[in-house]
Amino acid sequence: MPVADVIAAYTLDVSPRFTEKPKQMRDFTKRMGALLDFWGDKVVSDINKKSCGTFAERHAASTARRYLEDLRAAVELAIADEAMEDTRINFKLPPAPLARYRFYTRGQVAKLVWESFRKKGSYSFTGKRAKAEKRGATKATAARPTRHIARFLLAAVYTGTRTERIEQASYIKEEGRPWIDLENGIFYRSWDGERVPDNKRADPIRIPLRLLAHMRRWHKNGARYLIEWNGKPVGTSSAFFRLLKRVIPNDAERAGLNKHSCKHTCATWAMQAGVKNYSTIAGYLSIDEKTLKKHYGHHHPDFQGEIDDAFTSGSAGRIRSRRDKDKAAAGAADNALTAERRRALVDVIDATNGPLELVPIIEKTPGTDLSMLRERILRAARSGDWSGLVPDLVAAE
Template sequence: MLDRVNEFFGEMMLTELRGQTFRDYAADRGSKGGARRDLEALRAAINHYHAEETLDMVPKVTLPEKGEPRQSWLTRSEIAKLLLAAMGWVPVSCDVATQQPNRWKRTGWRNPHLVRLIMVGLYTGTRLTAILNLQWMANTTGGHIDLDRGVIYRKAQGERTMHNKRKTPVKIPPRLLRFLRYWHKRDTTIDERGRSVTLRYAVHYGGEKITKPHKAFRSIRATAGLGDDITPHVLRHTRATWLAQAGVEVEQAAASLGMTAEEFERTYAHASPDFQQQAANAF
């Protein structure tokens, strides 16, 4: 993030920063949301330096306006197609009316790491980076999965997180827990000394840590017949929407996603079956 900021601002003095400078950066970045996140990081860096060294002048960082919360989410049928594509199934025919796949055969490339990513993302709403850092035991570099307690701890030991990127623990749904136990068993072998050895990361590719699953995800997305707006982050929105549709208590739903009740209500309350029901039936 700061690499992008440094490319634009690196040769400037703090006294040169103006509101128009930040607007120029947003235009150059081409994404208001991305520019806002970058400039928030720049503001944090400036404020941190000021707190440590004391600046004579602290520039006011002008941020682009917040965009509307994303509303994309997947239906159960779409999730099923995405999982089929990840398991190597390809469509052999499509529905005439909808042009969506309706018959499949297993002849394609298999992506078991994406199956794990999709299942963990869907059933816990964990953000992509946190999923890729999940490990089978407690550590200081990422979260971990406690199969005995049935809890995913999304935060590394001793890790500090931003207030808007909280990594609260999440109770593992029973359906996902069965898969996690199976995957843990698959990832465990016995070495020549008779000791049990388990791979480090829960979501991995050939035992190695995954850094960028986007290319493979785009491939299965195309096979499943889904649009370009479907990214791994949509799995988080899908879980939140399904929780709202199921009428789960706002506080519990928000806590499982690592967000505040206010954030959950603002973004997902409309999906609840009880949304404005009392007001609608008032008279």
């Protein structure tokens, strides 16, 4: 089967999900064009280790891997649709890049937000109409050109939402945009009817109260979109990276930090806070629990806590037999039964208006002697005569 036909069928099947996402449609079209440039005059049986290697030499490793993943998906779709026989094909993909999970510290986020919020605009007298004495001078203006970056940072770190959804989000419900329900405090990160890939889920989440207060104030002051400039939604890439380089000038400290690091920051901070239910964090970030534990689990305060306890308590290095384990379990059961018996005796005293002086005695009596004490208390409770019991117990104490 011609590879061109396989790619055409794949394009017809996948492209509808990008109809309202121009940037993603542009990227998808670019990838299909790159595949056709190389594979367009070949058939599926020409796909092998050697041809994949030749294709990969023309692109960066990560780019070639992404293109070949699309090609593999197209072939698998053709097989699933029975447009061709199920033939084993050796897709030789470049190795996946090492995952980077850098996150921002609270101090770094605070500096970035503060710098982007307070930065003033400037005007330079460089035009022909500028007076000679002012030409070349620069003065600050009342404009705040990077405040939309501060809003992006707060939304990204607090919600862990992907960049494109934050940049598209609207306070007014409209078709083709994520919606922020300010009344109920819910961020609908995908719109009704949107086809969302399984690996890029965008489930609704509850907006933290601190962020919700900011959002309500921004909307009250006239904002229609979460990230906007002059009343229109706007991207943040170039302004964000200029800000990042200015606030964190050290290349080593800044390495690996980008806009997507805000999602890692949200996940890391939630784990560091000690949220007990891992599934709650995973649902908030729209990822599965296994991924959360794999990449962020070591940040949780309870991470490998039993190992820590074993070495801290000194039990590590001492062989613990099954008999010791059974004894420990039996001891725990006996302690629970003894505590229950003590509570029952206190209830008897309370129900019969017995002397309260007996309560501390009950608490101090060994578990083996509680049965005898119980009989004496029950006899005194039936007769109502505590005169013989109380002096004996006080003397015994």
